[in-house]
Amino acid sequence: MPKDTFNNLSEDKKKRIFDAAVKEFSTRRFSDASINQIVKNAGIPKGSFYQYFTDKEDVYLYMMEEMSRDIHEIIEPFNPDSSFLETTVQRAKDTLKVGRIKPEYAKIGALTVIDNSEFMLKLLKASAGKHIQMIERDKQRGLIKPETDSEVVIKMIHIFIFNEYLYSGFDETRYLKNVEGAVQIIKQGIAVHPD
Amino acid sequence: MPKDTFNNLSEDKKKRIFDAAVKEFSTRRFSDASINQIVKNAGIPKGSFYQYFTDKEDVYLYMMEEMSRDIHEIIEPFNPDSSFLETTVQRAKDTLKVGRIKPEYAKIGALTVIDNSEFMLKLLKASAGKHIQMIERDKQRGLIKPETDSEVVIKMIHIFIFNEYLYSGFDETRYLKNVEGAVQIIKQGIAVHPD
DNA sequence: TGACAATGTGACCAGGTAGTCATATAATGT
DNA sequence: ACATTATATGACTACCTGGTCACATTGTCA
Numbered sequence: 010m011p012k013d014t015f016n017n018l019s020e021d022k023k024k025r026i027f028d029a030a031v032k033e034f035s036t037r038r039f040s041d042a043s044i045n046q047i048v049k050n051a052g053i054p055k056g057s058f059y060q061y062f063t064d065k066e067d068v069y070l071y072m073m074e075e076m077s078r079d080i081h082e083i084i085e086p087f088n089p090d091s092s093f094l095e096t097t098v099q100r101a102k103d104t105l106k107v108g109r110i111k112p113e114y115a116k117i118g119a120l121t122v123i124d125n126s127e128f129m130l131k132l133l134k135a136s137a138g139k140h141i142q143m144i145e146r147d148k149q150r151g152l153i154k155p156e157t158d159s160e161v162v163i164k165m166i167h168i169f170i171f172n173e174y175l176y177s178g179f180d181e182t183r184y185l186k187n188v189e190g191a192v193q194i195i196k197q198g199i200a201v202h203p204d
Numbered sequence: 205m206p207k208d209t210f211n212n213l214s215e216d217k218k219k220r221i222f223d224a225a226v227k228e229f230s231t232r233r234f235s236d237a238s239i240n241q242i243v244k245n246a247g248i249p250k251g252s253f254y255q256y257f258t259d260k261e262d263v264y265l266y267m268m269e270e271m272s273r274d275i276h277e278i279i280e281p282f283n284p285d286s287s288f289l290e291t292t293v294q295r296a297k298d299t300l301k302v303g304r305i306k307p308e309y310a311k312i313g314a315l316t317v318i319d320n321s322e323f324m325l326k327l328l329k330a331s332a333g334k335h336i337q338m339i340e341r342d343k344q345r346g347l348i349k350p351e352t353d354s355e356v357v358i359k360m361i362h363i364f365i366f367n368e369y370l371y372s373g374f375d376e377t378r379y380l381k382n383v384e385g386a387v388q389i390i391k392q393g394i395a396v397h398p399d
Numbered sequence: 400t401g402a403c404a405a406t407g408t409g410a411c412c413a414g415g416t417a418g419t420c421a422t423a424t425a426a427t428g429t
Numbered sequence: 430a431c432a433t434t435a436t437a438t439g440a441c442t443a444c445c446t447g448g449t450c451a452c453a454t455t456g457t458c459a
Contacts, residue, residue, distance in 0.1 A: 199393075
């Protein structure tokens with residue numbers, strides 16, 4: 010949460026700082042990112058930075074909030090009737106769409122994943138609850154075997170999607186093909202009536 | 205590859221340097237690790253370091269070679285008749301065993317995985333060839349559906365094992381349970397005659 | 400207009416990094 | 430014993446980092 014002095018700034022200056030943060034955090038992961046570079050790119054004095062933010066985390070969180078606003082405008086609205094695995098594929102497609110429109114955002118996401126295991130853990134845990142409910146519902150619907158270990162399924166999916174995105178070299182077709190391949194295998198593994 | 209001057213060193217000194225490298229690289233990932241810290245812990249002057257190694261990569265690779273020797277003494281010899289998924293579970297058990305005997309080695313492995321995506325990619329590719337052959341053999345044996353995408357299966361397994369080890373907080377029982385759970389799901393998904 | 404508060408500013412500090420190099424010491428061959 | 434070569438050494442350079450702080454400038458309200 011930036012300080013009041015920052016919020017009182019002109020939109021132009023705020024944008025310059027946001028852009029500088031995006032540039033830095035999309036190039037170097039959090040721990041390697043440099044405040045000096047951000048102030049340089051934003052064209053503001055070092056002292057001003059500390060008048061606006063307390064530290065690097067502060068400006069990072071601000072940037073993330075602004076980003077997530079943009080991202081929610083890009084991706085499709087969530088369909089509550091979709092099954093867990095359908096949602097999974099949709100999420101992969103959303104990731105690609107974001108990467109197409111805001112490549113820096115995708116890079117920031119990738120760097121976040123490889124940077125900080127604790128942060129990643131928090132992220133996974135935060136979305137896990139929602140997804141476990143989806144899987145439980147799919148079990149009741151008769152789509153998924155009731156003895157399936159929901160947590161393991163979620164982890165496999167999450168991790169595969171993240172890593173595949175990282176390592177597929179931004180080859181969209183390959184990425185989607187592999188994600189769908191993985192979903193297919195898991196589907197066969199957990200479905201009540203495999204195709 | 206260390207320089208000749210290093211190889212001429214006394215075993216004691218070599219060990220001190222190796223230990224210092226292990227200490228540093230098991231605490232901080234490669235890019236954060238400090239040569240200054242290594243020389244400090246090894247009790248050798250800065251100048252000597254550069255008489256032994258060209259740079260940080262050099263000492264890192266030396267350390268890895270020494271480590272892999274130790275590791276191969278710890279783990280079970282590879283059973284060529286095992287199926288791919290059996291081998292997978294065995295690998296997870298091996299990882300745990302290494303972690304029990306040489307915890308620093310396990311930490312170095314974990315830090316390597318989260319540090320460097322290129323390195324990780326190389327590692328995955330290096331072992332992928334061998335594993336693809338195993339899967340193909342399992343297809344011919346009638347264990348795995350012939351239409352299975354081998355690459356996707358390998359990636360799912362690799363990534364899950366790595367990450368689960370990272371995030372299971374060194375809880376061995378949980379780790380093994382989750383790995384076996386994942387293997388079970390994939391087995392159901394790709395097996396010709398699911399249990 | 401004058402007084403006071405809020406904000407802007409960049410030189411500066413302490414601490415870290417990788418790598419170099421002149422000099423000291425030890426080892427070796429003649 | 431001497432000369433030559435190999436190795437040991439730590440002070441030093443150049444460069445980076447996050448963060449501070451005294452001072453300059455601007456805004457605000459009476």
